[in-house]
Amino acid sequence: MVFLSGDRPGARPLARFLRVGVAPSWADLAAFLLLAATAVLIVRGAGEMSEPLSRLHTTPVTLEPRRLPEYALLTTLRMFAALACSLAFTFTVATLAAKSRKAERVIVPALDILQSVPVLGFLTFTVTFFMGLFPGRQLGVECAAVFAIFTSQAWNMAFSFYQSLRTIPSDLDEVSRQFGFSPWRRFVRLELPFATPGLVWNVMMSMSGGWFFVVASEAITVGQTTIDLPGIGSWLSLAIARQDLRAVAMGVGAMAVVILLYDQLVFRPIVAWADKFRFEQTASTDRPRSWLYDLVRRTRWMRLAAVPLSWPARALAAIDWPRPQLAPLRVSAATARAFDGLWLGLVGVGTAWAAWTLVAFVARTLDWGDAAEAFGLGLATLIRVVVLIALASLVWVPIGVWIGLRPKWAERLQPVAQFLAAFPANVLFPFAVMAIVTLKLDPNIWLSPLMVLGTQWYILFNVIAGASAIPSDLKEAAGVFGVRGWQWWRQVGLPGIFPYYVTGALTASGGSWNASIVAEAVSWGDEHLEAAGLGAFIAKATAAGDYGRVALGVAVMSIFVIAFNRALWRPMYRFAERRLRLD
Numbered sequence: 001m002v003f004l005s006g007d008r009p010g011a012r013p014l015a016r017f018l019r020v021g022v023a024p025s026w027a028d029l030a031a032f033l034l035l036a037a038t039a040v041l042i043v044r045g046a047g048e049m050s051e052p053l054s055r056l057h058t059t060p061v062t063l064e065p066r067r068l069p070e071y072a073l074l075t076t077l078r079m080f081a082a083l084a085c086s087l088a089f090t091f092t093v094a095t096l097a098a099k100s101r102k103a104e105r106v107i108v109p110a111l112d113i114l115q116s117v118p119v120l121g122f123l124t125f126t127v128t129f130f131m132g133l134f135p136g137r138q139l140g141v142e143c144a145a146v147f148a149i150f151t152s153q154a155w156n157m158a159f160s161f162y163q164s165l166r167t168i169p170s171d172l173d174e175v176s177r178q179f180g181f182s183p184w185r186r187f188v189r190l191e192l193p194f195a196t197p198g199l200v201w202n203v204m205m206s207m208s209g210g211w212f213f214v215v216a217s218e219a220i221t222v223g224q225t226t227i228d229l230p231g232i233g234s235w236l237s238l239a240i241a242r243q244d245l246r247a248v249a250m251g252v253g254a255m256a257v258v259i260l261l262y263d264q265l266v267f268r269p270i271v272a273w274a275d276k277f278r279f280e281q282t283a284s285t286d287r288p289r290s291w292l293y294d295l296v297r298r299t300r301w302m303r304l305a306a307v308p309l310s311w312p313a314r315a316l317a318a319i320d321w322p323r324p325q326l327a328p329l330r331v332s333a334a335t336a337r338a339f340d341g342l343w344l345g346l347v348g349v350g351t352a353w354a355a356w357t358l359v360a361f362v363a364r365t366l367d368w369g370d371a372a373e374a375f376g377l378g379l380a381t382l383i384r385v386v387v388l389i390a391l392a393s394l395v396w397v398p399i400g401v402w403i404g405l406r407p408k409w410a411e412r413l414q415p416v417a418q419f420l421a422a423f424p425a426n427v428l429f430p431f432a433v434m435a436i437v438t439l440k441l442d443p444n445i446w447l448s449p450l451m452v453l454g455t456q457w458y459i460l461f462n463v464i465a466g467a468s469a470i471p472s473d474l475k476e477a478a479g480v481f482g483v484r485g486w487q488w489w490r491q492v493g494l495p496g497i498f499p500y501y502v503t504g505a506l507t508a509s510g511g512s513w514n515a516s517i518v519a520e521a522v523s524w525g526d527e528h529l530e531a532a533g534l535g536a537f538i539a540k541a542t543a544a545g546d547y548g549r550v551a552l553g554v555a556v557m558s559i560f561v562i563a564f565n566r567a568l569w570r571p572m573y574r575f576a577e578r579r580l581r582l583d
Helices: 011-020 026-049 065-099 101-116 119-133 138-151 154-166 170-178 183-212 214-218 232-241 245-277 291-298 301-318 333-363 368-404 407-422 425-439 456-468 472-480 485-519 534-544 547-582
Strands: 219-222 225-228 521-524 527-530
Touching (some): 026 301, 065 101, 065 138, 065 154, 065 183, 065 214, 065 245, 138 154, 154 547, 170 183, 183 214, 183 245, 183 407, 183 456, 225 232, 232 245, 245 291, 245 407, 291 301, 368 407, 368 456, 368 485, 368 534, 425 527, 472 485, 485 534, 485 547
Antiparallel strands (some): 219 225, 521 527
16 A cells, blocks of 8 residues: 555654654663563573473473573463464454354354363363474474463453444444444444453453463373473472472462563553543543553654554554445345355254264263263252352452442552462462361362352453443433432443443353363372362363363363353343443
């Protein structure tokens, strides 16, 4: 695309810089040092990840404190690599599901299934594949770990973006159509900005969700294959295996430092930047702040250098691909129904083929008695999930609304919430095991809270996003008219957060099924506790390398998740869509 000098994206900012002068400031020096340090760390970490695979055997993971900063760097790089893949997945798959009814019928159930598949279930079938892509290189195992972390991040972000695209207010939708926006310009100018505030909070939650499963992602054990990648996850796994509480505390401390750093350097500036996309008619009086965001805005040389780099993005956003000028295709209602039936038939055939392949694989080693056992254990896990999600909702919905309505408190509690959401359940195993054994408690009841330890935060983060998205004019009007107490919750609070809560509860429900893998079967030293449930069934089968039982357990878990989502969460989604469209 050719631009005139006055129309080139970034030409006006560049001319302004040249006119007023670009003498460097202290902010330029500080920003340059931060950028240079980040680049050096990324290059060093990437170099270590591309070493030969034999290096993992010659220099195994140790509990030496001097190695902990290196491990923290490698884990952080894996987390952000998985986050980048999750964002790419979200923008493509969630957008397609929101815009195509036919694609939605396939993608949404697939997301329901995928979010319920445990990380160990993915690792069981993907480690060998990725190692085969890069034979003899550590990069293959790194890709397997990144993919495992991706599976703990992507589904929440995809559901959030899908929900935002489906709940765009009708007046904004009508205005974009009246102006004749092309699909691309509509996405760039309306849909992406509208979804950004909620997506940012879900990105933070997904990052924390990746930490929750980082132990399983870096300390990989599948049958006879055991690989420990250097990182905080493998450090914690080794410390737990050796019953070294001091090393466990050091690993958790390193994780807390890393979370605080990327909260200050990445997420808090993004939250401050994304506030401008909030949908409201009056200016916000209490905006989120970030020292790094303010620092970058004070720079001169850094902003000048960023102008040419922003040209491709601005040019891409300015493109307005015209709609293809095709003659309207007139299709009768009967023909449309026939095409819909054909599409559903193809989907049904594909689903039946996949189900038959799975049944044939499982039937080689198992029988109907094993299937009945798995369904019975699935019912036990289902009861735990329902009870835990209900309790978590009662606790975190009012707290999330309170935080979301107070940006200053949100800034203070943001890193704390991220740390609590990232806290690996494995770290609490020693205390859970010792308490249950000492007090002679029932593991079927008292191991259950470990399932919701990491997933309850999906509800909190989404409710905070929903409360912070309530328009300021609506809050001011409620205050002027004296709307308080239960009336405020019924007319302002609950309607404002409802679609966000549904997204959070849906992903928390799926995540709880996933977390049952590590929560229903725990060990500390020679003590091993197990709760009757599908998670313990899959965990034992994975450790034994029994792929038939792993496949059966994952299939049963997927059936339960899809049935539960279709019976409860999908109707609530449709209700939220209708309400917002009417409003």
